[in-house]
Amino acid sequence: MGFLFIIAAAIAIFFAGEYMMARMSKWDVLAQKYRNSGTPQNGWKGCRFIQMERQEGNSLKRVSFSWGAARFSTNPWVYLFPKAYVSASRNGLYLKRQPWNFLHPQILIPWNRVSGVKTNTGTQHAAGMVGRRMGIPGEQFTKNLPGAVAGVMNALAGDVAEISVVDPNLRIYLPASATGNLEEFLPAKPAAKPQATPTPTPVGVS
Numbered sequence: 001m002g003f004l005f006i007i008a009a010a011i012a013i014f015f016a017g018e019y020m021m022a023r024m025s026k027w028d029v030l031a032q033k034y035r036n037s038g039t040p041q042n043g044w045k046g047c048r049f050i051q052m053e054r055q056e057g058n059s060l061k062r063v064s065f066s067w068g069a070a071r072f073s074t075n076p077w078v079y080l081f082p083k084a085y086v087s088a089s090r091n092g093l094y095l096k097r098q099p100w101n102f103l104h105p106q107i108l109i110p111w112n113r114v115s116g117v118k119t120n121t122g123t124q125h126a127a128g129m130v131g132r133r134m135g136i137p138g139e140q141f142t143k144n145l146p147g148a149v150a151g152v153m154n155a156l157a158g159d160v161a162e163i164s165v166v167d168p169n170l171r172i173y174l175p176a177s178a179t180g181n182l183e184e185f186l187p188a189k190p191a192a193k194p195q196a197t198p199t200p201t202p203v204g205v206s
Contacts, residue, residue, distance in 0.1 A: 035106070
């Protein structure tokens with residue numbers, strides 16, 4: 001009886017954890033809007049981490065699913081069971097997690113729901129995370145950082161892709177080595193119209 005109770009409690013804790021993480025990361029909202037079951041034409045790439053971040057009033061909310069920041073790991077679980085999978089094509093950004101993350105179904109975020117993407121170094125990403133939490137620019141932490149230290153941090157952590165989603169309003173962070181160049185898929189921004197040059201009025205003409 002005691003063994004069955006332990007099993008039931010473990011299952012309940014797992015279900016509760018899945019529910020809470022899906023809500024806190026807004027994956028549940030993403031799934032309502034962008035749920036998808038298709039197979040991406042470019043295949044899947046495993047990610048050792050995925051971070052979801054959003055601003056709620058004066059509060060910064062951040063949820064991370066991660067095996068750690070280091071891109072080179074001796075932990076076999078990092079490669080056998082990535083925390084997330086990503087793929088990109090003209091259709092949008094595909095994301096999914098492991099089958100047992102049943103409240104994190106596969107999604108496809110169309111590019112017209114993405115306001116921008118950029119690639120940060122590992123140092124920039126870490127400094128930005130701390131800075132946003134404190135309400136100050138991340139550059140405050142990196143401007144006096146010795147180049148050798150920043151170089152080691154960047155080599156260990158690798159570059160990080162930042163994807164800004166507009167509906168819901170949040171930022172998604174993934175290893176840039178897994179996402180590849182996402183900017184090629186974004187719709188081209190319309191060229192700025194040249195400003196008209198005013199015609200000078202001849203002197204003496206009213």
